[in-house]
Each structure stands twice: as C-alpha cells, then as structure tokens.
Amino acid sequence: MKLQCQVELINRSHLNLNLRNSHKYVQATLALGKEPKSENDFFIIYFSTTNKRGTKYRLKCNLKQVFTRCINEGKSTISFEDPQHDLYIRSEAIQLKCFMRLLKSCISGNANALQLSALSSLSVTAIDNAPTKLVIEDRSQFPKNGLPRTLKSLYINGIKMCNFRREVLLLKHLTVLDLSNNEIEKLPAEFGRMPNLNELYLANNEIGKNGTVDWKWLLGPEITKTLKLLDLSSNKLKSIPNAIWKLQKLFTLKLDDNQLEKLPHTISRIKTLRYLKISKNKIETLPGGLLNCPLEYFDLSGNQFHCNTRQTTPPDLNTWSFNAQKLVHLASEVFLKNKVYYAANIIPYTLVEFLDNVNVCVCGKLAIDDKLYLNKLYNMDDYKVVIFDDNNTNKIVGFDCYYCSVACMRRKYSFRGK
Numbered sequence: 001m002k003l004q005c006q007v008e009l010i011n012r013s014h015l016n017l018n019l020r021n022s023h024k025y026v027q028a029t030l031a032l033g034k035e036p037k038s039e040n041d042f043f044i045i046y047f048s049t050t051n052k053r054g055t056k057y058r059l060k061c062n063l064k065q066v067f068t069r070c071i072n073e074g075k076s077t078i079s080f081e082d083p084q085h086d087l088y089i090r091s092e093a094i095q096l097k098c099f100m101r102l103l104k105s106c107i108s109g110n111a112n113a114l115q116l117s118a119l120s121s122l123s124v125t126a127i128d129n130a131p132t133k134l135v136i137e138d139r140s141q142f143p144k145n146g147l148p149r150t151l152k153s154l155y156i157n158g159i160k161m162c163n164f165r166r167e168v169l170l171l172k173h174l175t176v177l178d179l180s181n182n183e184i185e186k187l188p189a190e191f192g193r194m195p196n197l198n199e200l201y202l203a204n205n206e207i208g209k210n211g212t213v214d215w216k217w218l219l220g221p222e223i224t225k226t227l228k229l230l231d232l233s234s235n236k237l238k239s240i241p242n243a244i245w246k247l248q249k250l251f252t253l254k255l256d257d258n259q260l261e262k263l264p265h266t267i268s269r270i271k272t273l274r275y276l277k278i279s280k281n282k283i284e285t286l287p288g289g290l291l292n293c294p295l296e297y298f299d300l301s302g303n304q305f306h307c308n309t310r311q312t313t314p315p316d317l318n319t320w321s322f323n324a325q326k327l328v329h330l331a332s333e334v335f336l337k338n339k340v341y342y343a344a345n346i347i348p349y350t351l352v353e354f355l356d357n358v359n360v361c362v363c364g365k366l367a368i369d370d371k372l373y374l375n376k377l378y379n380m381d382d383y384k385v386v387i388f389d390d391n392n393t394n395k396i397v398g399f400d401c402y403y404c405s406v407a408c409m410r411r412k413y414s415f416r417g418k
C-alpha cells in the first residue's frame with residue numbers, strides 16, 4: 001500500500017549531536033510492502049521530493065514506537081530504531097487510518113491474509129508521487145489503492161457506471177471531473193462541497209430517468225463559487241431547478257438533448273453565463289430575462305417554439321392596483337439589491353424560497369412582483385448570438401416576460417401592435 005502524505009523526518013542521532021533539523025514537511029510517499037522471498041519481513045519505504053531513491057525501514061524488531069493519538073486529525077508519528085528516524089506524518093485521515101491498520105497487521109503477524117506487494121514490484125517515481133490526471137475507460141483501470149488524492153482532473157468515461165463513486169468526494173484538488181457516457185442517475189448532496197471543481201461533464205447519463213432529480217448539491221457552499229462549466233446534455237431531464245442560479249461563476253451551460261419544456265426564470269440571474277445550449281428539447285417559451293443576458297452563444301435549435309406562440313395583451317397600465325406594492329416585495333427588493341446574506345437559519349424558509357425564486361425583468365433588473373407579466377413574441381433574427389440550425393424560417397420565439405415596474409413594462413411593450 002502506498003500513502004500519499006507530507007512527512008517531516010527527524011534524525012534523532014542529530015538531536016543528540018545538537019545538530020539542527022530543518023523542521024519542514026515535504027510531499028512524500030510511504031510504501032508498505034514485504035521482501036520478495038519472505039512471508040514475514042515487512043518494510044516501509046519513504047520517498048520524498050528530496051529523497052527520490054527512498055529510505056528503507058525494516059519493521060521487524062525495528063519499530064520503536066507508533067503514535068496514533070491524533071490520527072483523526074490526519075497526523076501520526078512512526079519512530080524507528082535503525083536508522084534513528086522519526087517520521088512525522090500528515091495525511092488525509094481515512095487513508096492514514098488504512099495505512100496504520102495495515103501496519104498494525106504487519107507487526108502483529110496477522111498479515112498473512114493481506115495482499116501486500118513485494119517490495120521489488122514497488123516503484124515510486126517523481127510523477128507517481130503526485131499524479132494529477134487519471135483517465136479510466138475500462139473498469140480494470142481503477143487504481144487498486146483508490147484514487148490518488150493529488151488528482152486535479154479525472155475522466156471516467158463509458159464504463160456503464162450507475163452510481164457516483166463517493167471516493168471522488170475526497171479529491172480536494174479536483175478541478176475537472178468528466179463522467180460522460182455512463183449511467184449515473186444522481187449526484188450526492190455532498191458533491192456541493194467539492195472545493196475546487198471548475199468543470200463538470202455529465203453528458204450522456206441517466207439523470208432524471210425516474211422523474212425526480214436530487215439537486216441538493218447545487219446548494220453546496222463551495223461549488224457555487226467555483227463551477228464554470230456544467231454539461232448535462234443527453235440526459236433525461238424534464239426540468240432544471242430554480243436553484244441553478246446559485247452557480248454564480250457559471251460560464252458554460254449545456255442542456256441540449258433532454259426533455260425540457262421550460263427553463264427556470266432564475267437562469268438569467270447568472271451574471272457570468274455566456275454559452276448556453278438548449279437545442280433538442282421541447283421548450284415552447286423562454287424566460288424574458290434572457291433577452292438581457294450578455295450571451296455570446298445561444299443554441300436553441302430543435303425546440304417547439306412554434307406550437308403555441310400566442311402573445312398576451314398588456315393589462316391596463318393605468319390602474320392603481322399595479323402601483324401598490326406589498327411590503328414583502330419592497331423589503332425583498334432592498335434585500336437583494338444590497339446583496340444581504342440570507343439563509344433559512346436567519347429568516348423564515350418561505351422568505352428564503354421567495355427570494356431564491358425571484359424572476360428577472362426584460363431589462364435585467366429583478367422583477368419581484370410577478371403580477372407584471374406578459375407573454376411576448378420576439379424575432380430571433382435580431383439577436384446575432386442566437387443559433388437556429390433547423391431550416392424553419394420562422395424565428396419568432398415566445399418569451400415569458402416579467403417586469404420590474406409599470407414604467408419598465410410600458411417602455412418595453414410595443415403598443416403599436418404585434
């Protein structure tokens with residue numbers, strides 16, 4: 001077994017000579033194995049960035065002490081008699097515990113049943129020390145000792161994987177995760193805690209297969225601040241949750257080839273969104289807020305915009321009823337405008353829900369009162385970034401428009417007719 005860790009090596013003989021140690025942790029690998037021709041001779045080899053050839057420590061009658069009191073914090077110390085070295089180890093707690101359990105089995109002689117590699121077959125190179133990329137296209141390619149914690153990009157493609165592998169959650173350095181062409185139906189809520197993930201590819205999976213989708217991971221405090229690309233194309237999605245706007249760094253969103261009938265209005269609240277692909281769905285109308293999104297690419301080919309294109313007539317804008325706003329609307333406006341932090345443990349959950357689901361006006365501002373609403377037709381020929389692959393010459397698309405104020409509604413609505 002190999003343990004990726006950080007090690008500080010203290011030479012006790014130097015201490016006796018009053019020589020100073022460097023007191024620095026270095027990136028290291030500890031390999032536990034046995035001598036090729038012996039059943040009971042176990043060794044630990046210590047490799048580090050400064051010690052690429054490795055130092056070999058015999059275990060039999062050579063272990064002075066093993067300290068595991070702080071193992072839950074991912075810290076431990078192994079002390080050897082010859083050479084007089086203390087290895088102060090810092091590592092991921094679960095991995096360290098596995099390593100220590102194995103070490104204990106080796107010392108107590110219960111290791112016969114263990115499948116330890118012979119030392120001759122252990123090799124650790126500088127690259128092996130810290131692999132950052134792993135591509136798995138066949139189940140046999142999964143590393144026997146689990147996924148290396150140093151991975152920055154992981155590609156698991158086309159292996160008919162049904163369940164999300166939870167060990168991925170331990171990869172704290174991961175920036176790119178590609179799980180395309182599998183049979184995954186959902187991601188666990190903890191996925192939202194991935195601290196560095198920029199790109200997530202889930203194309204051609206089974207998300208939404210059974211109707212309901214668990215989107216709790218979208219609310220994760222970490223992923224909302226890091227995710228820039230989300231590829232959900234060719235799944236079985238019937239809807240996208242309102243919470244999608246929580247991904248406040250999202251640049252690219254691919255939703256093509258699903259069964260979507262609508263996009264959430266909140267999608268226009270993602271200020272960073274530039275690339276949106278919704279082709280091959282069943283969408284009939286679009287959220288009005290998108291008209292003001294600074295998209296650079298917007299593919300809406302292969303939808304059903306021409307089925308029920310109807311334009312609603314504007315209400316009588318002179319009635320006073322439109323001008324009397326509810327207190328909750330006024331308060332919400334101030335709240336959102338000033339970006340005040342809110343959560344269900346501070347304000348009632350119904351208010352959190354209300355604030356989370358606020359629509360976006362055609363002008364780009366928030367449209368808190370959903371009474372100011374119109375279905376309006378727009379000719380997409382006027383929008384250069386819009387892609388229409390189908391030969392249909394009719395590029396009229398219906399938009400569900402919410403307005404931030406009566407004045408805005410008056411301005412945006414053409415009274416000269418359709």
Ligand SMILES: [Zn+2]
Nearest residue numbers: 361363404408
């Ligand atoms: Zn407006």
